[in-house]
Every structure is written in structure tokens, then in C-alpha cells.
Amino acid sequence: MPETYLKFQSSPSGRHEGKKHIIIVGAGIMGVCTAYYLVTHPKFDPEKYHITIIESKRVASGASGKAGGLLALWAFPAQIVPLSFDLHQKLSDQYNGVEEWGYRRLTTVSLEGDLSHLDDEEDDEDEEEEDEASSSNNDGSSQVPSSRKSKTKLPQDLNWITSSLISNCSTLGGTDTTAQVHPYKFTTFILKKAVELSKGSIEFIIGKVNRVQFSLETGSATGVIYQPSSLNKSDYSPESQTLSGDQIVLTVGPWTSKILPDCPISGLRAHSITVSPFKDQSVSPYAIFTEFKTGAYSYISPEIYARQDEVYVCGEGDSAVDVPETTDDVEVVKSKCDELFRQVGKISPNLKRGHILKRQACYLPVLDVPSSSGPLIGETNVTNLFLASGHSCWGINNAPGTGKIMSELLLDGIVESADISALEPFLYFDASVLISDDEEDYDDDDDDEDDDNHAGDDEEEEDEDYYRDPTETSSETAPSDAEWSRDA
Numbered sequence: 049m050p051e052t053y054l055k056f057q058s059s060p061s062g063r064h065e066g067k068k069h070i071i072i073v074g075a076g077i078m079g080v081c082t083a084y085y086l087v088t089h090p091k092f093d094p095e096k097y098h099i100t101i102i103e104s105k106r107v108a109s110g111a112s113g114k115a116g117g118l119l120a121l122w123a124f125p126a127q128i129v130p131l132s133f134d135l136h137q138k139l140s141d142q143y144n145g146v147e148e149w150g151y152r153r154l155t156t157v158s159l160e161g162d163l164s165h166l167d168d169e170e171d172d173e174d175e176e177e178e179d180e181a182s183s184s185n186n187d188g189s190s191q192v193p194s195s196r197k198s199k200t201k202l203p204q205d206l207n208w209i210t211s212s213l214i215s216n217c218s219t220l221g222g223t224d225t226t227a228q229v230h231p232y233k234f235t236t237f238i239l240k241k242a243v244e245l246s247k248g249s250i251e252f253i254i255g256k257v258n259r260v261q262f263s264l265e266t267g268s269a270t271g272v273i274y275q276p277s278s279l280n281k282s283d284y285s286p287e288s289q290t291l292s293g294d295q296i297v298l299t300v301g302p303w304t305s306k307i308l309p310d311c312p313i314s315g316l317r318a319h320s321i322t323v324s325p326f327k328d329q330s331v332s333p334y335a336i337f338t339e340f341k342t343g344a345y346s347y348i349s350p351e352i353y354a355r356q357d358e359v360y361v362c363g364e365g366d367s368a369v370d371v372p373e374t375t376d377d378v379e380v381v382k383s384k385c386d387e388l389f390r391q392v393g394k395i396s397p398n399l400k401r402g403h404i405l406k407r408q409a410c411y412l413p414v415l416d417v418p419s420s421s422g423p424l425i426g427e428t429n430v431t432n433l434f435l436a437s438g439h440s441c442w443g444i445n446n447a448p449g450t451g452k453i454m455s456e457l458l459l460d461g462i463v464e465s466a467d468i469s470a471l472e473p474f475l476y477f478d479a480s481v482l483i484s485d486d487e488e489d490y491d492d493d494d495d496d497e498d499d500d501n502h503a504g505d506d507e508e509e510e511d512e513d514y515y516r517d518p519t520e521t522s523s524e525t526a527p528s529d530a531e532w533s534r535d536a
């Protein structure tokens with residue numbers, strides 16, 4: 049259901065006319081944090097500026113509403129992590145994040161073990177053994193057979209994990225370096241605040257942006273072309289509309305290359321579940337990275353994050369299905385979610401006896417270049433076209449920092465809060481390319497078609513400027529497991 053403070057329209061109100069108009073495409077956590085830091089920037093004046101957010105479906109309907117929400121000072125990239133980690137704390141202090149979006153500090157551990165000897169029957173026996181053990185001793189390790197004793201003890205209060213199955217436990221971060229948020233609650237709260245503080249200068253359009261509009265004379269971005277929809281419709285109008293703007297910011301995560309085909313950002317699907325523990329009891333605050341052997345050559349590594357009232361579990365990424373048209377078209381494979389539940393049930397009797405609250409899947413925005421793990425933040429090589437995308441598995445962590453950086457760039461023209469020189473989009477791709485290589489091959493025989501597909505191509509010889517040399521940037525690197533890895 050749409051939040052009541054948001055009034056989505058299909059067409060612009062016209063209130064942007066006569067003001068500097070900033071268009072933000074995508075209402076995930078990046079678009080929302082950009083809007084928030086814009087309206088709280090000292091230079092922002094609602095009389096002079098207007099912000100339009102265009103979203104194809106709903107606020108936080110992609111990864112920003114379905115992520116784990118782990119925050120860490122040891123995340124990447126180092127240029128923005130300290131800034132963003134600190135801003136998360138400040139936002140929580142300012143708006144009671146503890147209550148509003150489940151902000152809290154917690155401990156992160158990495159667990160290793162061998163589950164290959166467990167079949168489902170033995171699993172049940174273990175559970176009974178462990179229950180007996182934990183009823184007399186929270187640690188549980190002292191009363192299990194010595195052959196199963198953990199080589200490295202679990203922290204005493206991590207009593208919802210079967211310690212006898214753990215061969216190694218190492219601490220990745222304590223409460224000084226690790227925290228968490230509920231990403232959906234965070235994103236929707238910050239948007240609500242941005243709307244309140246904007247004094248009417250933020251408006252929402254529901255529609256799918258297909259293209260950036262360019263000036264034929266200058267080559268700079270002048271607006272977007274989108275297909276409107278409405279909240280009670282699942283499809284889009286076939287009639288495109290154009291919305292003019294002075295600065296265009298793309299915050300569409302894994303969908304970026306659908307608008308800018310040369311951009312080397314792709315999507316990697318990941319499934320997750322939320323679980324209500326046994327008898328709805330809360331479990332101690334730990335974020336847990338795992339690596340468990342399940343067979344001679346097989347391993348599983350679910351990530352398990354305790355939240356105040358539930359436990360979040362996510363699995364590894366799979367590249368089986370390309371990024372679909374919209375967040376509503378993301379395919380959720382029930383068996384993958386059920387398998388996650390079975391996996392965590394093996395190491396936690398408490399979760400095994402709990403129940404699944406949500407089965408979901410979403411796409412991680414991955415930067416496919418060998419030299420950087422992203423994100424891309426800054427102005428592209430097309431004047432007035434900006435990008436904040438490709439945050440990989442640390443987008444929740446890095447969103448406030450990204451929003452602040454974008455606000456400085458858009459309103460001051462210079463970024464003071466962080467050094468983003470290695471993250472600048474123009475280092476990685478040509479934003480003026482408007483058709484993908486595949487389409488280009490297809491269009492080779494049809495010169496007339498080409499004319500419609502180039503920014504500012506009013507003269508024949510300008511064509512070269514709008515086609516990249518395929519050897520310049522590699523967009524062919526498949527997303528690897530390493531790119532998904534959050535290890536410190």
C-alpha cells in the first residue's frame with residue numbers, strides 16, 4: 049500500500065516551472081537519501097528549487113526494501129564508509145531511529161562448521177540434545193558429546209545457534225564498528241522526513257523512465273522521457289511523456305543500464321526470508337556470516353541477521369534470471385526460500401521451530417569492471433546527468449553518505465564530504481550512448497534507425513562521439529561470488 053504522505057501523480061503539476069528543477073529517477077534508498085540531503089542542505093530554498101521523484105513502482109520496492117540492513121565501518125569503499133556510518137548514527141539520534149527503523153549497534157561474527165554428517169533425522173536428534181543442553185546452560189557447549197565440541201567457543205549470549213556444530217567462530221566487528229537498520233522502515237521514514245522538510249517542493253510521479261532527453265545543440269541532459277502509470281494500474285501508458293529538468297539524477301540501481309546501455313552496472317538476484325523465532329521470542333543481537341560444509345565439495349553460506357522482532361536470512365546471489373522490467377516482475381522462487389529456512393534450521397533449533405514471515409528476492413546492483421567494486425557517484429560525461437548507483441552489497445550502509453555527496457554536487461558543484469574522484473561515472477562508461485551493442489548490431493543495416501538513437505546527432509560526423517569503442521571499458525565480466533562477498 050502506498051504511504052499516505054505520498055501523492056503519486058501520472059503527470060507533472062507544473063510547479064517546477066520558473067525554479068531550478070532536479071529530477072531524481074528511482075525511489076530506492078539512494079533516491080530517497082539524495083532528496084533528504086538536498087532539502088536539508090543550507091542552500092536549498094523551496095522558492096528556488098523543485099524536486100521531482102519518478103518511480104516506476106513503489107518506494108523501496110527493490111533491494112532497498114528487502115536487504116539485510118547491516119552497517120559496518122569495515123565495509124567498502126573506504127572513501128564513503130566512515131562518512132555514511134557516522135550519518136546513520138546521527139540520523140538515528142536525531143529521529144529516534146531505534147524506535148522508527150530498528151537502528152542498533154550489534155556484534156558481527158563469522159561461523160564455520162561441518163554439516164555434512166547431518167541428515168534430517170540426526171538433525172532432529174541434535175536439536176533435542178541441544179535443547180537439553182541450553183536449558184541448563186546458555187552456552188550449551190559443555191553438555192554436548194566431546195566429538196562435537198566447538199574448537200572456538202561461541203559468545204555466551206549467542207545461545208540460539210547450536211555451538212556443537214561450530215568449528216570456528218571469529219569476530220568481524222563489535223558494537224563500535226557494526227550496526228543495523230530495517231532498510232524498508234529506514235527508507236520510508238527518511239522519505240517522509242524529506243517531504244515534510246521540503247515545504248511542498250518535492251513531488252512524485254509514477255512512471256517508468258526509458259530515456260534521458262538531450263539538447264541537440266549542447267549535448268547536455270535536459271529531461272527524461274517516461275511512460276506514466278498510476279497507482280491502481282499495473283501497466284504503463286503507451287504514450288510517453290517528457291519532463292524537462294535542469295539536473296537529472298539516476299538512482300535506479302540494477303536498472304541503470306536499461307536507461308544508459310553503456311553503463312557497466314548489472315543485477316544479481318538474491319533470495320531472502322524473514323523468520324519469526326520459536327514462540328516469537330527475540331534472539332540476541334548478532335549478524336552472522338557463515339560457511340558450512342554440506343558435502344564432500346559443497347558449502348553453504350547464508351547470512352543471518354537478528355533483528356529486534358525477527359531474523360533475516362539471505363542466500364548467495366544467482367545470475368539465473370536477468371533483471372526484469374520492474375520490481376514487480378522479480379521472480380521469487382519459493383523452493384530457494386524454503387531451502388534457506390532448512391539451512392538455518394540445521395544450526396538453530398530456535399529458528400527451526402519458528403516460522404517464515406516473508407519470502408522475497410531482489411537484485412543487487414553490481415559494477416562489472418575489474419578495477420572497482422563501485423559505486424559510481426557523480427556527474428557523467430553528459431553535462432547535468434548524474435548517477436548514484438552500483439552500491440553492491442553495501443548500499444544500505446552507504447546511502448546517507450551518497451545522499452550527502454549528491455546534495456553537495458548538485459547544489460555546490462563541488463563535494464567536500466568525501467573524495468569521490470575514483471568513483472566518478474565518466475571514468476567507467478560513456479553516458480551518451482543510447483543503444484546497447486546488441487541493438488547496434490541489429491540496427492547496422494538501417495541508417496535511419498540510428499538517427500533516432502543518438503544524443504545530439506544533428507550532424508553525420510558527430511556519430512562517432514556517441515558510439516563507444518568496445519575495447520575501452522569491459523562490461524563483459526560476469527558478476528562473481530567475490531563481488532557479493534561482504535567479508536572485511
Ligand SMILES: Cc1cc2nc3c(=O)[nH]c(=O)nc-3n(C[C@H](O)[C@H](O)[C@H](O)COP(=O)(O)OP(=O)(O)OC[C@H]3O[C@@H](n4cnc5c(N)ncnc54)[C@H](O)[C@@H]3O)c2cc1C
Pocket residue numbers: 073074075076077078079102103104105106107108109110111112113114115116117118119255256257258299300301302303307317318319320362374375410411412413436437438439440441442443444445446
Ligand atoms: C539480498 C540483499 C541483501 C543486502 N543486504 C545489505 C546489507 O545488509 N547492508 C547493506 O549495506 N546493503 C545491503 N544490500 C545492498 C543494498 O540493498 C543495495 O545496494 C541498495 O538497496 C541499492 O539501492 P538503490 O536505491 O541503488 O537501488 P534499488 O533499491 O534497486 O532502487 C531502485 C529503484 O528505482 C526504481 N526504478 C528502476 N527503474 C526505473 C525506471 N526506469 N524509472 C523509474 N524508476 C525506476 C525501482 O522501482 C526501485 O524502486 C543487500 C542487497 C541484497 C540484494
